[in-house]
Amino acid sequence: MRKLFAATLGVLSAVGGFVDIGDLVAASQAGALFGMAHTWVLLAGVVGICAYAEMAGRIAAVSGRAVFDLVRERLGPRVALLNLVASWLVTVVTLAAELGGVALALQLATRLSHLFWVPLAALAVWLVLWRLRFELMERIFGLAGLSLLVFAVALVALPTDWPELGQGVWQVGTAGHGWPLYWFVAVALFASTVSPYEVFFFSSGGVEERWSAADLARARSNVL
Template sequence: MPAEQQAPPVPTQRAGLWRSFMIFLAVVGPGIITANVDNDAGGITTYSLAGAQYGEKLLWTLIPITIALVVVQEMSARMGVVTGKGLADLIRENYGVKVTFWIMMALLVADVGNTVAEFSGAAASLQIFGIPPWLSVPVVAVAVWLLVLKGTYKSVEKVFLVACLVYIAYPISSFMANPDWPVVLRATVTPTFEWNGTYIAMLVGVVGTTIAPWMQFYLQSAVVEKGIKPEHYAHSRLDVIVGCIITDVVAFFIIVACAATLFKAGIKVETADQAAMALAPLAGKYASWLFAFGLFNASFFAATILPLATAYYVCEAFGWESGIDKKWEEARQFYWLYTGIVFVGAAVVLIPNLPLLQIMLISQILNGMLLPFILIFMLLLINKEKLMGAYRNGPIFNGIAWLTTVIMIVLTVWLVVMGVRDLVA
């Protein structure tokens, strides 16, 4: 009998836990989806090249990058939850037309660059299967365009997400390549630095691909779309943190795998075929197929989201009607923007003899250079009392975010100076 009398609290507690878990599942998504889109063609390529060219030397950057990523993404999600508005919307309402125009132009350029990277990724991966770019790129572009506009995208999103499990190949391959783990771990916690242009370019690229500016717009809108309320924000934050960690664990193992294989063998990676060798310890002669599958999935996944998302922000900022549920005549700017981004992205890749991997890396460096400008506006907005009230940034978050901004500005300026110097010389 006493046991029965004590019984009631247990179910309620369990119900509380269960309810908690259900709420987590309900708000789960934006952060984790964003994380997987973050590991797009540009991401895989940049991490691969970083590992192939510098071995373990860039691993240490992942810890500060992860901290900065968590801080920045958390800010995006928090702003979305508290204000219920997208980032483009907030910038327009608080800083007017001029500021918005230039930010949107910069974002548009960077996003067209990213779209080029996605189509490069699709072309490079299909090349491994023997399909030439002049055939694969137009087909992929039309497929992306139709998939999104016919509204069937939502139903295939889960397929993409499941296919992201292919990244498990990198940790497995890393272990099978049997790198010198003490060296790897020491490299992960020991900062080293080189003041030369290629190293800094790679560093800016790694930061730019991990903390991509457009992801902040995407994540904030996704959070708003979900209608998450401030009361449930804790779950949303967990989702974001888990997502960030996934992104960087994948990045870590891509770099380790590439360092243990490509860098060790002294291969200078110029094609996707060569980058695929990082998976050889696991997949042997099928390494390139496995790599091609992963790269294609990542490219296609991001190619469906990126141009659409970009068209949304630009229209949101300028007050044009947007949404694939609108008719073409109702939302002309939206559809033309979307179509234009897909078209330009695909057209650039069709230029013959393009070094696809280099293009992908350059687009990520561009991301890194744009990042501080977006961060400045995010920081200004999130510290506005009228907007955020009690949800403003604390000193630690402000410190980390401002530090990231300053470091990225210094690196970008340095990169530009080096570029100009090389150009003059």
């Protein structure tokens, strides 16, 4: 059971970082316009974020320090400050989008305006961050996030034209929308998959859980 709970950091990182409002919007737009033509972008994004997260986890396990700490040491305070400000701005924009996503989900469930839910969602997030211990938070939300597997169940349970789906994966085309829009959506989809806050979160989580060199296997299992 302890080993099972040890993997919740990876589940939380994956659910919070990979299945969020940015991914849902970007993936929905890509699918609506181009079908399965951007599957390769998702695959590249998964490999990329796994590579970065594995490196971040390895740094945390071996050195006991977060990634940004080493960025500041190796590249100097000016480059580190630029990195910090850029990452902070991206994270703030992402947080705003996530709060909006929670509000939209609650609007669909209750029919109350999303404007009513935004401040309540922000308050709920603040209370969770303020009151819950990190270990408890990662286990609760990590395991609850597994409910998103319902999408995989729905893919099998609902009538799906598998030959057409598979054919769409291998046929990369613009579907009449032009290559500029195709590449714009590709960049948006890749950016929603590989975000800096995911790596920082994973690295900081490893530091807080006091990973050591003996926990490298645990860190990699979280990445997978």
